[in-house]
Structures are given as structure tokens and as C-alpha cells.
Amino acid sequence: MKVLMINGSPDISGCIHTAMMIAKDTLAEQGIEAEELVVGNRDIRGCIGCRKCKTTGKCVFNDLVNETAPRLAEADGLIIGSPVFYGTPNGTLLCFLQRLF
Numbered sequence: 330m331k332v333l334m335i336n337g338s339p340d341i342s343g344c345i346h347t348a349m350m351i352a353k354d355t356l357a358e359q360g361i362e363a364e365e366l367v368v369g370n371r372d373i374r375g376c377i378g379c380r381k382c383k384t385t386g387k388c389v390f391n392d393l394v395n396e397t398a399p400r401l402a403e404a405d406g407l408i409i410g411s412p413v414f415y416g417t418p419n420g421t422l423l424c425f426l427q428r429l430f
Contacts, residue, residue: 331403332362332407334408335407336368337411338367339369339421345369346367368421370421394428397429398429
């Protein structure tokens with residue numbers, strides 16, 4: 330089994346990363362592989378509603394989103410972590426997830 334962990338924090342060694350490493354260790358004890366992907370410090374634009382993904386199967390913006398989609402398809406589980414800014418998850422994470430899904 331494999332779990333993809335998406336870290337939405339811009340701080341690559343902060344609290345979200347620490348929580349993900351604890352989850353990774355716990356999963357490893359059960360023989361489950363886990364991979365952390367940090368997106369909170371990346372330049373990811375939001376969806377523009379062009380609907381190209383519907384016809385081509387991938388986003389028109391060729392960035393981390395398109396690189397991650399096959400990894401998500403192969404994963405058996407998903408963990409998403411984010412700091413909360415002004416009552417919502419990190420905006421970069423939200424853009425990433427909207428385009429990924």
C-alpha cells in the first residue's frame with residue numbers, strides 16, 4: 330500500500346511536516362509506504378475554468394499538478410495537511426487541490 334501526503338504549508342520543516350513525519354512513521358510500522366509532497370511553497374496558479382482537463386485529461390498549466398496526478402492515481406490513501414490562515418487552508422494548497430481533482 331502507498332499513501333500520498335500533501336503538505337500545504339509554506340514552511341517545509343514546520344508543524345505540518347512534523348505531523349506528516351509522525352504519520353509516515355506510524356504507517357511504516359504497518360508496512361505502508363508514505364510519500365510527502367510539499368506544495369505550500371510552490372508557485373501554483375488557480376483554475377481558470379478553460380475545461381481543457383475534460384478533453385485532454387490534464388491541466389493546461391503543465392506544473393506540479395500534472396506531475397502529481399499519476400502519483401495520486403497510484404496511491405491507496407491520501408493525507409492532506411495545511412496551516413489555517415484566516416479560517417481556511419493555505420490558498421496555494423486550495424489552488425493545487427482544485428486543479429488536481
